[in-house]
Amino acid sequence: MKKIIKKTGIAIMAVSLAVSGFLVSPKAAQAAAEPTVNANAAIAIEESTGKILYSKDADKLMGIASMTKMMDEYLLLEAINDGKIKWDDKVTISEYAYKVSQDRSLSNVPLRLGEEYTVQELYEAMAIYSANGAAIAIAEKVAGSEKAFVDLMNKKAEKLKLGEHQFVNSTGLNNEDLKGGQQVGGPKDENKMTARGMAKLAKHLIKDYPEVLKTASTTKKEFRKGTSDQIDMTNWNWLLPGLIYGRKGVDGLKTGTTDYAGMCLTATAVEDGMRVITVVLHANGGGAGEHTSARFDETNKMLDYSFNNFKVKEVQKAGSKVKDPSSIAVDKGKEDTVGLVTKDAVKLVVPKNDNAPKLSTKVTLKDKTLEAPVKKNTAVGEMEVSLKGGDKLGYLDGKQTENIDVLTANDVEKANWFALSAQAVGSFFTSAGNYVADGVKGWFN
Template sequence: MKKRSGYRISAIFLSALLFIGLVVPGGMKAKAAFEVNASAAILIDADTGQILYEKNSEKQLGVASMSKMMTEYLLLEAVKAGKISFEDTYQVSDYVYTVSQDRSLSNVPLRAGETYTIKELYEAMTIYSANAATIAIAEKIAGSEAEFVKLMNEKAKVLGLEQYQFVNATGLNNKDLKGNHSTGGETDENMMSGRDVATLAYRLVKDYPEVLETASIPKKKFREGTDDEIAMENWNWMLPSLVFAYEGMTGLKTGTTDFAGYCFTGTAERNGQKLIAVVMDAKSSDGNGTYNARFVEMKKMLDYGFDQFERQEIAAAGSQLKGAETLPVQKGKEKEVGVQTKSAAAILLPKQSEAKYKSELVLNSSDLNENKELTAPVEKGEVVGFVVIKDDQDNEVPFLKAAGKTQVETAQDVEKANWFTLTMRAVGGGIANGWNWIADKVTGWF
């Protein structure tokens, strides 16, 4: 989304539910009654991108196999565009074969020169975090992993990521790629900030929600019924039926390397409320990183989100904001046009409170003239700005920068006035100005 500067018009004031005394600077949040044992963490509303909790979320850290969310995004994008089909096949390269035979890495063994469907490889990557299968997908899309890495970094910029570095398609350390790394040094590894990981996950499930259909599969057999059959158990042990089963868990991606530690991006839904949480380099209570630690810390954040927050609609779709119902129009048959919200605006609010909130309209300054007017003709449905919500301390409710905002649009058409109407307005304005000048002079005589 293109960023535009704007000016703000104060609009409606709302009552919201919030724990008394638990507002923190920088946005509307309930004070978390826990500490996440991880180098970084973040919790967001999956519907709006609203940030509910964060710790060191802007620090760039290793992400390991959470990198595969970008590979998933690019594959699903290519499928949607018709460039690739899940029924397409891939013939195993020497590089992919070599990596696939390393069972110390997460892999399904692939035969040299054998062909596999993109669907098989996608499931192996998404369920089992299979690294060679991931490289195979990269080669299928871009011809080589090096070219695919270029696409990853380009897409990161488009998606609004800010603190990122992709050097391979998998998230492995380059030294594990059997001398085949073509981007970065041998010890380089993919890196992102917690906010960037959350942003990538947010865009992935928003743009391609079908990814959760595969990411939520707890167990599946790769090439069932063949000599290559191998049982794949999802590394997300919080899925139903697995050891850390969590009610409502739907995905999304784990990641582990010596450099990145134990990482996890989790998605969950309960009673229509959807959350995304990220933990990076999770630690147990004794300070050691473990597989279990990332699930324990994930549970803390998801419980917090589900237990402490509820959704509140701030403005219905098609509603006008008080104090900002219209905008002036230059050279139009009408001198103003009504504006309204394009969609409903809702946020998650902490329960049981009496705090008040206000919403402000931020207008797109590039659409206005120097007098802050729209210029006719104006078409119904033109987006003229967006809504920002603030607490009673004038702090904005925090959202991911890449999250879509509730847009404000024009409610009707305004045609351009003809020359006669414009001339008469100019004449009328001149007469009025002249009369005001005379009145001021006469008043000054007495």
């Protein structure tokens, strides 16, 4: 009997442990602890919302090396989109571009002095193989000189609100490696940005010129195929599928390496419909050698963390009724109030296991009262939306909430003269009554 009781007790205990395991599973499924990223600065964001998923010294100004060429790509694609330059336009190689291109200790495809190359050829060499001579040639084509191009780079950084930055050349090299061609800054200056600024640039580049990903995801290509100048180019972003550290879903963007900047990488990948952008500045570790696995290892940590723990979810549909306040007062209208609705759907980054996230909302109206007539879909204010109990990392632009416009739900016509007169009379007697009541109260005070 004791054996039976003992066995029964063990069975009950086992069942209890199993059940308790089921009960605690929601806790276990919560977002895992942030990764330890072995780099001087890093950031991970969800691309469509700009929500920050991970951040480490993201506002620290640091060297960016050849990730500079993302700005080159933006300015070139902008010029092409504006019709100022065409892909088949010819570019004559200057002495400056030629000299830099001959240094094979740097990333380069050797260019011939005075020879013509197409914009397309030079762009692909720059974007895929990080060719520095090609970057200089493109800068000279777009702006006439590298100095003028650097001015465009700095102005674009201001316009895109990339934050603190310093551009002194089009390549990302240290100025002392420019073979005497330095045109901006000191003899040992380099380009600098913050991890946040690089993530902003990547977000703008992907949004404004999504075609950049077609080139950025190209793993291998022959430069000047079929000629005596043919060079096999392999993309330095070894996270691309098919390369050394290939990862499914990665389709960009740009690596960078100098002694000052260290090993850097701006990467982007898509899983289950969510695009994540990561930036690593001066990755550490990864073993010996100039091109170790460090930047790819640290990037993978952020990508794993982002995709394993978060998703983008529509938490409120466009045209949803606003609850607090549910309406706004209307003066001189056929109705005294008009209802309020949201303009756009609200999408938030939420924990992957949360199918019914709780929201915090706050509505700010421009005015307390509208005057009739009022048109449907008139913007009257803004709603801030965030997750209850969410993190404090906020968004790439510095805000802490997702903000959407609040609109009027219906038309409100202006009341006719008779109704307005009745309203005026009503208001008069209401005011008069209040005056008398106040006077009577005064007698007893």
